[in-house]
Amino acid sequence: MSQPLDYSIAQKIVHWLMAILITLDLFVAQKFGNVMEQADRLESRGDHGSLGTIVASLFLLRLYLRYKNGAPALPVSMQGWQIIAAKLGHGLLYFFIGFLILSGLFTAMNATDPVALFGQFEITLGQIDKETFTFIRGFHEFATNAVIALILVHVLAAIYHWLVVKDDVTQKMMKFWKSKRV
Ligand code: HEM
Numbered sequence: 001m002s003q004p005l006d007y008s009i010a011q012k013i014v015h016w017l018m019a020i021l022i023t024l025d026l027f028v029a030q031k032f033g034n035v036m037e038q039a040d041r042l043e044s045r046g047d048h049g050s051l052g053t054i055v056a057s058l059f060l061l062r063l064y065l066r067y068k069n070g071a072p073a074l075p076v077s078m079q080g081w082q083i084i085a086a087k088l089g090h091g092l093l094y095f096f097i098g099f100l101i102l103s104g105l106f107t108a109m110n111a112t113d114p115v116a117l118f119g120q121f122e123i124t125l126g127q128i129d130k131e132t133f134t135f136i137r138g139f140h141e142f143a144t145n146a147v148i149a150l151i152l153v154h155v156l157a158a159i160y161h162w163l164v165v166k167d168d169v170t171q172k173m174m175k176f177w178k179s180k181r182v
Contacts, residue, residue: 003073005180012176014062025051045115049108053117056101075167089153096146103140110136
């Protein structure tokens with residue numbers, strides 16, 4: 001398949017929806033590390049897992065669109081190391097977002113108290129001891145920190161392309177309502 005001139009509009013919309021929902025889910029989850037009322041914790045776990053499930057669906061759609069539509073070539077002005085860094089950064093983002101979702105799902109399945117997605121679907125396996133839950137939750141916490149670090153680098157690189165280099169890399173994704181694809 002030859003490389004397209006741009007991302008499709010669907011790819012751009014899914015990119016921004018995921019960015020917004022991951023940020024929202026981080027806000028819901030940031031209080032889990034603190035002492036919480038049990039009822040509040042259970043409700044917040046449900047909200048957090050439900051939002052995470054929507055992110056998971058968008059992630060699958062995104063993988064499909066990437067496979068079907070590909071991605072535009074990076075600007076020829078970019079140096080070799082920058083191209084390697086960009087590809088590595090994007091690959092790691094895909095990997096750790098997948099890991100984040102899977103580790104979240106396993107954390108919920110192994111929670112000591114029930115987690116109900118969308119208030120309906122209880123996914124907890126039951127009879128789990130606290131040590132197992134804490135152990136699995138540690139992977140989810142690690143994945144969260146990795147994704148936060150990668151998102152920071154991603155945003156800094158986008159600002160660099162936009163304001164310093166002034167090429168069209170960032171603009172392509174910002175203008176999500178149009179695509180140069182024919
Ligand atoms: C959008 C992706 C997600 C992000 C950014 C995220 C982030 C987090 C964070 C920051 C924590 C707190 C970690 C800590 O303080 O130790 C957490 C805990 C948790 N997450 Fe996620 N998560 C995501 C997806 C999911 C999914 C898909 C599920 C389940 C379907 C899930 C289930 C849980 C559970 C059960 C906990 C433990 C709650 C508790 O300690 O009471 N997460 N998550």
